[in-house]
Amino acid sequence: xxxxxxxxxxxxxxxxxxxxxxxxxxxxxxxxxxxxxxxxxxxxxxxxxxxxxxxxxxxxxxxxxxxxxxxxxxxxxxxxxxxxxxxxxxxxxxxxxxxxxxxxxxxxxxxxxxxxxxxxxxxxxxxxxxxxxxxxxxxxxxxxxxxxxxxxxxxxxxxxxxxxxxxxxxxxxxxxxxxxxxxxxxxxxxxxxxxxxxxxxxxxxxxxxxxxxxxxxxxxxxxxxxxxxxxxxxxxxxxxxxxxxxxxxxxxxxxxxxxxxxxxxxxxxxxxxxxxxxxxxxxxxxxxxxxxxxxxxxxxxxxxxxxxxxxxxxxxxxxxxxxxxxxxxxxxxxxxxxxxxxxxxxxxxxxxxxxxxxxxxxxxxxxxxxxxxxxxxxxxxxxxxxxxxxxxxxxxxxxxxxxxxxxxxxxxxxxxxxxxx
Numbered sequence: 001x002x003x004x005x006x007x008x009x010x011x012x013x014x015x016x017x018x019x020x021x022x023x024x025x026x027x028x029x030x031x032x033x034x035x036x037x038x039x040x041x042x043x044x045x046x047x048x049x050x051x052x053x054x055x056x057x058x059x060x061x062x063x064x065x066x067x068x069x070x071x072x073x074x075x076x077x078x079x080x081x082x083x084x085x086x087x088x089x090x091x092x093x094x095x096x097x098x099x100x101x102x103x104x105x106x107x108x109x110x111x112x113x114x115x116x117x118x119x120x121x122x123x124x125x126x127x128x129x130x131x132x133x134x135x136x137x138x139x140x141x142x143x144x145x146x147x148x149x150x151x152x153x154x155x156x157x158x159x160x161x162x163x164x165x166x167x168x169x170x171x172x173x174x175x176x177x178x179x180x181x182x183x184x185x186x187x188x189x190x191x192x193x194x195x196x197x198x199x200x201x202x203x204x205x206x207x208x209x210x211x212x213x214x215x216x217x218x219x220x221x222x223x224x225x226x227x228x229x230x231x232x233x234x235x236x237x238x239x240x241x242x243x244x245x246x247x248x249x250x251x252x253x254x255x256x257x258x259x260x261x262x263x264x265x266x267x268x269x270x271x272x273x274x275x276x277x278x279x280x281x282x283x284x285x286x287x288x289x290x291x292x293x294x295x296x297x298x299x300x301x302x303x304x305x306x307x308x309x310x311x312x313x314x315x316x317x318x319x320x321x322x323x324x325x326x327x328x329x330x331x332x333x334x335x336x337x338x339x340x341x342x343x344x345x346x347x348x349x350x351x352x353x354x355x356x357x358x359x360x361x362x363x364x365x366x367x368x369x370x371x372x373x374x375x376x377x378x379x380x381x382x383x384x385x386x387x388x389x390x391x392x393x394x395x396x397x398x399x400x401x402x403x404x405x406x407x408x409x410x411x412x413x414x415x416x417x418x419x420x421x
Contacts, residue, residue: 243277
C-alpha cells in the first residue's frame, strides 16, 4: 500500500543518514588517532618524518576531507608562522616540497572544492610556502604545479568567505610577483575576480590591502617596465578601498602605490583623472595623517592632468562654437556635433554643450531634425555617450530633449533607453 511504501522510504532515508554519520565519525576518529602520533613526532623533533607521515596520510585517504584539512593545518602550525615547532622555515619549506606536500594539497583543493575547512587550510599553507625565505624557487614550483588556476577556483567558490579570501589574496599577492604567474592570472581574468571579492568584502582591511597590491602586480610588467591599460572599474575599486579605510595606513599606502603604478601609463592617468569622485577621495587622503608619499605623487599627477583637460575643454568648446557659426545652414552640422562628442567622450562639459546645441538646432530647423532622425548610428552614439554620465541630471535632461525632438515624442528618451531622472 501507499502507506507501507512511504514507511519504507522513510526507513531508507534514516538508514542512509545513519550510515553517513557513521562514516563521518570514522573519518574523524582516524584524524584523532593520527593527532596522537603527530604530537609524538613533534615532541621528538622529527620534521622530516612528520612531513613524510602527513603527506603520505593525505595521499592514502584523499576522500577524507577532515584528514586533508588537519594535515595541511599541521604543516602550517608546526613548520611555519614564526611559532613553528622546527624553527628554520626555509628548511621546512624544502622538506614539504620534497615530501610532495604541495601535490597532495593541490589534489585536496580539487577533490574538496566546496569544503571551507580544506580550502582555508590549503590557502594558508600556500601563503607560507610562497613566502618562505628565498621564495622565488618555491613560487616557481607552485606556479608550475597548477596553483594559479586552483586558487582562482577557490575564490570563485568562496568569494564571500573572509577566512578563505584573506589567505587566498595573500597567496596570490606573493605568486603574482612571478612573471609566469602574472601571465596565467591575466589570461584567466583574475583582475575581475579580485574586484568582485573586494566589493563583497569591502570592510575587510587585509583583503582591501592585498587586493590593491594584486591589481598593481597584474598591471605592471616588471621585466619590461611597462604598465597595461586599467579599466575604470579597477580604479573605482581601489578608490573605494581608500574611502572605506582612509584611517588605515596599510590600506591607504597599498592603494596609493597601486594608483601610482597605474598612472605611469598616460591613458591610465587620464582614466583616473576623469573619475568624478577622484578629487574628493584623494583630497581626503591628502589632508589625513595616513597620507603617504605615493598618495602625494598621485594627487600631483591627477591635478596636472585635470588642468590639461580643462585647457583642452576650453579649446574644444571654443572650436565648437566657431564651427557652429561657420556651418549655419549646413544640414551636416548636427552630425559634426556628434563627431565632437566622439572625439571628447571623456568630457562631461563638452557632452552637455553638444546636447544643448543639438537641441537648439533641431528645434529650430526641420532639416537638421530630419537628418539626425534618419541617422540611427548617430542616435546610438549619443545614447552611448550619455550612458557614460548616466547619473548626471543635466546630461539626462539635455539628452531627453534631443531625443524627444528627434522622434517628435515626449517618450523619445525612453525609446533610446535614456533614463528620465
